[in-house]
Amino acid sequence: MDVNVALAQWSNLLIYSAMAVYAIAFIIYAFDLFGPAFAGDTQKVEEKAGRRSGRSTRPETGKAASTAAQRGGAAGSGTTAVLDDAEATGTSGAGDSADGGDAGKTLDVRRWARAGTALTVLAAAFHVGAIVTRTLAVMRVPWSNMMEYALIASAVVSVAYLVLLRFRDFRYLGTFVTFSVLLVLGLCITVFHTPAAQIIPALDNYWIWIHVPIAILSTVLLFLSAIFALVQIVRSRSESKPWRGPLRFINALPGSKDLEKTSYRFAAVGFVTWTFTLVAGAFWAEIAWGRYWGWDSKEIWTFVVWVVYAAYLHARATRGWTPTRVAVLNLVGIATVIFNFSIVNLYFNGLHAYSGV
Amino acid sequence: MEKPSQASQPPTTSKATKGAKGAKGAKGRAPAADIGFVGMLRWAWRQLTTMRAALILLLVLALAAIPGSLLPQRNQDPGAVSTFIEENGSWGEFLDTVQLFDVYTSVWFSAVYILLMVSLVGCIIPRTKHHFQAMRQAPPKAPRRLTRMSAYRTTPLATGAQQRTAEELLETAHEQLKKSGYRTVRNEDHIAAERGYLKETGNLVFHVSILATVIIMAMGGLFGYSGQRVLVEGDTFSHSLVSYDSFEPGTFFDANSLPEFRLTLDDLETRFDDEATGAQFGQPRQFDADVTLNTPEEETSFVLRPNEPVRVEGSNIYLIGNGYAPVITARNANGDVTYSGPVVFLPQDGVYTSTGVVKVPDASPDQLGFGGVLLPTTGRNDSGELISTFAELRNPLLVMDAYRGDLGLDSGAPQSVYQLESDSMEQLVGDDGQPFQMVMQPGDTAELPDGHGSVTFEEIRKYAALDVHHDPVQVWMLPFMALLFGGLSLTLFVARRRVWVRVSGDQVEIAGLARGEDPRVDEAVEELTQVLSLESLEPESADPDADSAPNRSGK
Ligand code: HEM
Numbered sequence: 001m002d003v004n005v006a007l008a009q010w011s012n013l014l015i016y017s018a019m020a021v022y023a024i025a026f027i028i029y030a031f032d033l034f035g036p037a038f039a040g041d042t043q044k045v046e047e048k049a050g051r052r053s054g055r056s057t058r059p060e061t062g063k064a065a066s067t068a069a070q071r072g073g074a075a076g077s078g079t080t081a082v083l084d085d086a087e088a089t090g091t092s093g094a095g096d097s098a099d100g101g102d103a104g105k106t107l108d109v110r111r112w113a114r115a116g117t118a119l120t121v122l123a124a125a126f127h128v129g130a131i132v133t134r135t136l137a138v139m140r141v142p143w144s145n146m147m148e149y150a151l152i153a154s155a156v157v158s159v160a161y162l163v164l165l166r167f168r169d170f171r172y173l174g175t176f177v178t179f180s181v182l183l184v185l186g187l188c189i190t191v192f193h194t195p196a197a198q199i200i201p202a203l204d205n206y207w208i209w210i211h212v213p214i215a216i217l218s219t220v221l222l223f224l225s226a227i228f229a230l231v232q233i234v235r236s237r238s239e240s241k242p243w244r245g246p247l248r249f250i251n252a253l254p255g256s257k258d259l260e261k262t263s264y265r266f267a268a269v270g271f272v273t274w275t276f277t278l279v280a281g282a283f284w285a286e287i288a289w290g291r292y293w294g295w296d297s298k299e300i301w302t303f304v305v306w307v308v309y310a311a312y313l314h315a316r317a318t319r320g321w322t323p324t325r326v327a328v329l330n331l332v333g334i335a336t337v338i339f340n341f342s343i344v345n346l347y348f349n350g351l352h353a354y355s356g357v
Numbered sequence: 358m359e360k361p362s363q364a365s366q367p368p369t370t371s372k373a374t375k376g377a378k379g380a381k382g383a384k385g386r387a388p389a390a391d392i393g394f395v396g397m398l399r400w401a402w403r404q405l406t407t408m409r410a411a412l413i414l415l416l417v418l419a420l421a422a423i424p425g426s427l428l429p430q431r432n433q434d435p436g437a438v439s440t441f442i443e444e445n446g447s448w449g450e451f452l453d454t455v456q457l458f459d460v461y462t463s464v465w466f467s468a469v470y471i472l473l474m475v476s477l478v479g480c481i482i483p484r485t486k487h488h489f490q491a492m493r494q495a496p497p498k499a500p501r502r503l504t505r506m507s508a509y510r511t512t513p514l515a516t517g518a519q520q521r522t523a524e525e526l527l528e529t530a531h532e533q534l535k536k537s538g539y540r541t542v543r544n545e546d547h548i549a550a551e552r553g554y555l556k557e558t559g560n561l562v563f564h565v566s567i568l569a570t571v572i573i574m575a576m577g578g579l580f581g582y583s584g585q586r587v588l589v590e591g592d593t594f595s596h597s598l599v600s601y602d603s604f605e606p607g608t609f610f611d612a613n614s615l616p617e618f619r620l621t622l623d624d625l626e627t628r629f630d631d632e633a634t635g636a637q638f639g640q641p642r643q644f645d646a647d648v649t650l651n652t653p654e655e656e657t658s659f660v661l662r663p664n665e666p667v668r669v670e671g672s673n674i675y676l677i678g679n680g681y682a683p684v685i686t687a688r689n690a691n692g693d694v695t696y697s698g699p700v701v702f703l704p705q706d707g708v709y710t711s712t713g714v715v716k717v718p719d720a721s722p723d724q725l726g727f728g729g730v731l732l733p734t735t736g737r738n739d740s741g742e743l744i745s746t747f748a749e750l751r752n753p754l755l756v757m758d759a760y761r762g763d764l765g766l767d768s769g770a771p772q773s774v775y776q777l778e779s780d781s782m783e784q785l786v787g788d789d790g791q792p793f794q795m796v797m798q799p800g801d802t803a804e805l806p807d808g809h810g811s812v813t814f815e816e817i818r819k820y821a822a823l824d825v826h827h828d829p830v831q832v833w834m835l836p837f838m839a840l841l842f843g844g845l846s847l848t849l850f851v852a853r854r855r856v857w858v859r860v861s862g863d864q865v866e867i868a869g870l871a872r873g874e875d876p877r878v879d880e881a882v883e884e885l886t887q888v889l890s891l892e893s894l895e896p897e898s899a900d901p902d903a904d905s906a907p908n909r910s911g912k
Contacts, residue, residue: 197637
């Protein structure tokens with residue numbers, strides 16, 4: 001009924017294109033991580049162990065970096081400012097390093113990261129294009145089944161990552177971000193795949209404009225928080241015992257205290273929006289099913305997610321909980337979020353069975 | 358609140374320190390044997406109201422909620438629970454004994470959340486007291502060594518060219534801090550300032566709102582009711598206890614309080630997608646019930662839809678489901694009608710393959726029962742079996758078996774109207790010796806074997822499944838949700854910090870202490886330093902890392 005088939009096909013085509021570009025970006029970003037920018041730094045760290053690494057892991061890093069971001073922001077070109085900074089140190093870093101390489105190489109030590117970011121921008125454009133064409137194909141709310149939800153959430157992750165780059169150089173996350181977005185898109189065209197169509201009456205209500213986008217936003221925020229928590233955990237290990245081998249790039253990441261703060265900020269906002277998702281869901285349930293809370297399987301898991309993040313926030317303020325343990329709780333949190341989206345939607349019965357799959 | 362993990366900060370909030378102390382106690386030792394019963398209680402209370410206990414209870418609550426999603430629950434689907442227990446024998450019975458089919462009303466789940474609520478109360482009360490006192494006290498004096506604070510700057514009081522007195526400086530600082538929303542106090546040689554009291558206020562409001570939410574939920578269960586009724590097109594539902602198919606009153610529900618109304622289902626329009634591809638084919642697109650509502654005052658007509666309940670005097674009526682009800686007439690061998698009326702068939706899948714039973718206690722010579730399957734749009738699958746291919750009534754077919762014997766209706770035991778107790782019944786057999794089966798389209802009549810009369814499939818009507826709910830305290834949720842969000846946002850996003858400005862010798866010291874999460878404490882102190890510095894002078898303690906550090910994050 002009322003589906004523009006041509007546009008729907010365009011949407012699928014754009015998804016495939018985005019996937020191809022994300023895949024290349026992923027590989028290129030990996031070159032950056034394992035390449036000279038991080039390795040050079042590591043050598044330096046190893047050479048001048050005490051003084052140098054002591055400084056690089058100081059918590060002040062974050063503060064100074066945000067000052068830099070402000071400077072960049074004030075100049076009206078945050079990204080370039082940060083990129084230039086990175087390049088500048090890249091130069092000195094590689095110059096320091098023992099191999100004494102040729103000038104061309106040392107000049108642009110993070111060219112892989114730059115290429116990766118450029119490709120991510122292109123992929124994100126395809127990705128957003130896929131959402132727009134699909135929406136135009138059906139002319140209705142663009143998030144009414146699992147595929148559309150995942151399509152949008154992954155686009156928001158990708159766009160949020162690009163926007164955050166303007167404030168701070170997070171490109172060390174590029175590999176991870178492009179990989180996870182690629183994975184989600186892969187699921188979108190296989191397991192979650194749902195042909196473009198109109199909406200079912202149970203969803204045809206203004207609450208879908210409130211409940212679902214906030215849920216998507218929360219998922220993205222909590223996901224970003226979890227990425228930082230994960231990096232924090234591996235980074236924290238490297239502070240007592242530096243990594244060797246291919247994982248040595250970890251030693252050059254920002255300090256774990258800094259990462260923990262970023263992770264917490266995303267989680268705090270994510271907790272508020274998740275609370276809103278839950279409460280909005282209860283309001284909707286009241287008009288859809290006649291009760292605001294009934295322990296339906298989706299309600300159960302949304303509650304579990306909420307309680308786990310409440311525990312995370314408490315753990316942070318409880319003596320005896322080390323930052324690493326708190327970060328593990330954060331990862332448990334994102335695991336419940338993912339479970340709630342995937343397993344509960346696909347395998348559990350309930351009123352909330354709108355996967356469309 | 359204090360972050361107990363940040364050890365460098367002076368302990369200022371009694372709850373946090375008390376919590377930490379209690380937590381240490383929990384780790385270290387059990388209560389001494391000689392403290393007596395009251396001492397024991399007091400010890401237990403202290404343990405329960407620590408942050409650590411709250412944290413553990415939260416984690417246990419999350420775990421305890423999970424089984425309810427893995428096992429069928431009685432409150433959702435009692436049928437699935439009985440089936441599960443039957444299929445799993447003693448294992449199923451064991452699970453039932455430990456209330457795993459009633460998780461959310463179970464003793465153990467209740468214990469966890471009640472303990473959490475008690476812990477919450479034990480937490481809120483002393484914190485409220487303490488916060489109330491803190492709000493009436495002046496910000497604490499500066500500690501002796503300000504260099505220890507999380508942000509610290511100095512700037513000269515005077516130079517050769519520019520002179521000012523300590524008095525002047527402190528005056529400026531005082532004004533500046535006040536303007537920025539600090540509560541300030543002027544001490545002998547310094548200004549002490551604090552801001553962000555709303556953080557703790559928000560925290561308390563948030564926790565109280567949680568408590569209120571749980572109480573409102575419990576009260577709704579006590580004073581409300583809910584009931585279900587299936588209504589076939591053309592039929593009228595007169596609101597009273599007896600006309601419900603099922604009814605669950607709250608403990609304090611008063612049957613006389615049922616509002617008076619009649620609801621007639623005039624027409625039910627359903628539409629399904631016959632154009633989409635894949636999993637979207639056959640999905641519902643429209644359920645519109647035209648109903649007429651008669652209250653003592655007036656008669657109104659409207660459309661009842663999913664997501665659009667009707668509210669009648671505090672009772673809400675919801676369209677929860679729909680399906681088909683074949684109209685069946687049974688006659689005995691003499692042609693006398695023994696049964697006539699619509700029979701509600703329950704849809705089993707997305708294409709509305711529906712099952713139902715007809716019980717004819719007045720049949721003769723034996724009682725009769727029919728069990729059948731209705732296919733709204735009949736087709737054949739690859740192996741040639743009859744199946745339904747679409748949910749709308751495009752080519753309906755009714756297939757029924759017939760049983761004779763005792764329906765068991767007189768035994769007094771409650772029976773489902775959707776199931777035949779076929780144990781004590783015997784299936785009718787056709788002339789060919791095979792089990793007798795009727796395959797009918799609307800209008801068809803089938804003769805039953807052995808003089809049991811005939812069955813006519815007259816037509817198909819649609820029915821709506823309605824839920825009626827009443828929850829008198831539900832409206833209180835709205836204000837408490839607003840408070841919950843307000844409180845949560847304040848506690849998470851308001852920065853609470855103390856600032857001191859002190860003149861010591863020819864130096865001005867400016868220091869800030871974050872109390873809890875505060876990403877801006879350093880910036881705030883820096884800004885204040887800028888304001889207080891003699892114009893031409895740079896603040897001495899500009900961060901030495903500022904130039905080299907930004908790229909650290911990217912490298
Ligand atoms: C249903 C139970 C509870 C929930 C959902 C809950 C939730 C929360 C949330 C979301 C925060 C904000 C976290 C933050 O400010 O960083 C918080 C803070 C806090 N809660 Fe609870 N809480 C619960 C029970 C308790 C109990 C029983 C206590 C007392 C033992 C408690 C003590 C605190 C304290 C002291 C803070 C401030 C922590 C900080 O400085 O960050 N909470 N709670």
